[in-house]
Amino acid sequence: MNEEGPYRKLAGVLDTLPNGFPPTEDGIEIRLLKKIFDPDEAELFCRLRLNFETPEQISQRIGRPPAELEEKLDVMTRKGQIFGIDVGGFKVYRMIPWAFGIYELQMPRIDREMAEMCEQYLDAFGKQFFENTPPLMQVIPIEEEINDRHRVLSHERVSSIIENSKSFMYYDCICKKEKALLGRPCDRPTQVCTAYAPIKGLFDNHPYGTVMTKQEAYDLLNRAEEQSLVHMTWNVQNGHYFICNCCGCCCAVLRGINEMGFPASQVVNSHYYAQIDPKSCTACGICAQERCQVNAIEQGEEYCRVITERCIGCGLCVNACPERAISLVRKPEEQIKTPPEDEMRWYETRAKMRGVDISGFL
Numbered sequence: 001m002n003e004e005g006p007y008r009k010l011a012g013v014l015d016t017l018p019n020g021f022p023p024t025e026d027g028i029e030i031r032l033l034k035k036i037f038d039p040d041e042a043e044l045f046c047r048l049r050l051n052f053e054t055p056e057q058i059s060q061r062i063g064r065p066p067a068e069l070e071e072k073l074d075v076m077t078r079k080g081q082i083f084g085i086d087v088g089g090f091k092v093y094r095m096i097p098w099a100f101g102i103y104e105l106q107m108p109r110i111d112r113e114m115a116e117m118c119e120q121y122l123d124a125f126g127k128q129f130f131e132n133t134p135p136l137m138q139v140i141p142i143e144e145e146i147n148d149r150h151r152v153l154s155h156e157r158v159s160s161i162i163e164n165s166k167s168f169m170y171y172d173c174i175c176k177k178e179k180a181l182l183g184r185p186c187d188r189p190t191q192v193c194t195a196y197a198p199i200k201g202l203f204d205n206h207p208y209g210t211v212m213t214k215q216e217a218y219d220l221l222n223r224a225e226e227q228s229l230v231h232m233t234w235n236v237q238n239g240h241y242f243i244c245n246c247c248g249c250c251c252a253v254l255r256g257i258n259e260m261g262f263p264a265s266q267v268v269n270s271h272y273y274a275q276i277d278p279k280s281c282t283a284c285g286i287c288a289q290e291r292c293q294v295n296a297i298e299q300g301e302e303y304c305r306v307i308t309e310r311c312i313g314c315g316l317c318v319n320a321c322p323e324r325a326i327s328l329v330r331k332p333e334e335q336i337k338t339p340p341e342d343e344m345r346w347y348e349t350r351a352k353m354r355g356v357d358i359s360g361f362l
Helices: 005-016 028-036 039-045 055-062 066-078 098-105 112-131 158-163 174-181 214-226 252-258 286-291 343-354
Strands: 083-087 090-094 137-139 167-171 193-197 210-212 230-234 242-246 272-276 297-299 304-306 326-330
Touching: 005 028, 005 039, 028 112, 039 066, 055 066, 055 090, 066 083, 066 090, 098 112, 112 174, 112 252, 158 214, 167 214, 193 214, 210 214, 214 230, 214 242, 272 304, 286 297
Parallel strands: none
Antiparallel strands: 083 090, 137 230, 167 193, 167 210, 193 242, 230 242, 272 326, 297 304
């Protein structure tokens, strides 16, 4: 097999996964993989599955010695190439997509060269990624702004994710770090990505995250709201393990709306939209100029107006309005897209929509 063989094989596997990894004419995706993987790591990744397996199970499938295999898998986990969990010495591993997955886990390793590569690849990746459904992310609105008369499901509440967790961690945002490396740093906080787990102490030895308490998790999300950051998580009903707090200038997902021109409903799943009462609005512009991350508010001379098709229902404009002229309105039931039940159902649904066969990875 030639020098690029393992990387083209890996690229093919990643593009077969539901999230996608499209080829480009200039081969930037291959250069990215060379930056992150060595040939043996690329080959081993292709032998893993989307479901968790122990080193012994993987060894039986692929014929590599368990001890050697476990050591290699630990290295690949530390390098952010795969996802591994160690619970009291019981270890399991799985392959992960490019995004959400390998890209995000490069946070401690990304340098200027990788940042330039990722930025160059975003056009090709984003086009394929946002043209297919279901979206990766769903917006979780500011909870205090959800009207009590609405029937709010647990996957629409930040508090449900926090209360169902026993471990809490925060870390730097890869999108913000990439932008900073490219000389365009964001003026908002960078340590705003959070992870959650139902197992106590799971993040205690994490290589770059910082463990926090449940109360500190609530405090961080409150600070994110104050800084006009949008709460987003996996577009599933159960099994959430992260909340990103996103700005429109750095977040690769929100840039799908702001820079690539995709409709908001195609980029993120949202169950609400903002509505402005023109009789109460004084056109101060706080909502449009300081709070909205997707340019969904048009400022007029007498009052502001929400561009409904761009609105993602985050609620950031609602809690900042000095006149309380803005409210969150739940979409009509026929417009609400119920997320897949869990991560694996999301993969299966997305694979079916893309027409790719992931049976060999399950």
